[in-house]
Amino acid sequence: MPQITVETSPALDHVDWSAFALALHPVVVEIAAARLEACKLRTLRTEYEVVGDVAATGTGGPAIVHVGIALLAGRSDETKAKLTEATLELLRKHIEPTDGVTLHVSVEVRDLDPSYRKFEA
Template sequence: MPQITVDYSADLADGFDRPGFAKALHEATVEIAAARPPACKTRFRRTEDIVVGPDTEGHAHVHVHIALLAGRTDETKARLTQAALELLRTHLKPAAGLALHASAEVRDLDPSYAKYES
């Protein structure tokens, strides 16, 4: 915990500082949501195709999913969501000719969540 997944358009790959974004988001998650630094895990999933409305061209997306153990207030989740969006602005260069659709969400992990470390 937290489990962070970032889906992003392939067209953004060259201008997206993914390691820098993950490090900064981990720091924000520790500060805002009281996560433990070694517990922060981020994976990036490159998306090859995106369709926005009727258009298949000219769009790119990034969506940040942050899943935390239950117990954070809605205010804490909203602050972390906004922090994620701000960090995208600093770690993602605009791609020429593409309309960027950036979003983020923070949700509670299901009570069935379990993990082990070895």
Template structure:
């Protein structure tokens, strides 16, 4: 915990500093949501096809989902969501020919959530 998934359009591959974004996001999650640094895990999923409205060209999408153990206030979740969007402004810089559609959500992990770590 937290489980972070970043889905992004392939058109952003060269214009999205994913490692720097993940490091900065982990720092924000620790500061805002009191997560432990070694517990922060981010997976990036590249999407080859993006369609926005009727257009298949000229758009890129980034959506970040953060799954946290239950117990954070709605205010904490909102602060974290705003921090994610600000970090996307810093680390996802598409060219002038691309409109960026960025979004984020923070959700509670289901009570059935379990994990293990191998050594």
């Protein structure tokens, strides 16, 4: 915990997602009272995007980024909203605009299911 997943379009392969993770983790610690060593981020590159009636073409069209942050239960809605806004601001700083690409960015902060368990080896 926290489990952070970034789903990203191929049109955003130029983004330094490691730098984004290293910037985001301290923000999660500050806002959500998490431990830095517990923050885990992984990126998942999507293969194909369509927004409305427009498909991505490789050189243009839509590009989608969705960040999901899952936390152990107990954070207030206000804390989650603050973390969502801070994450959106970091994304604005880390994603350079690309000609011909329309960017669609979203963030969701949610509670992990009570069944969540982990181990470290």
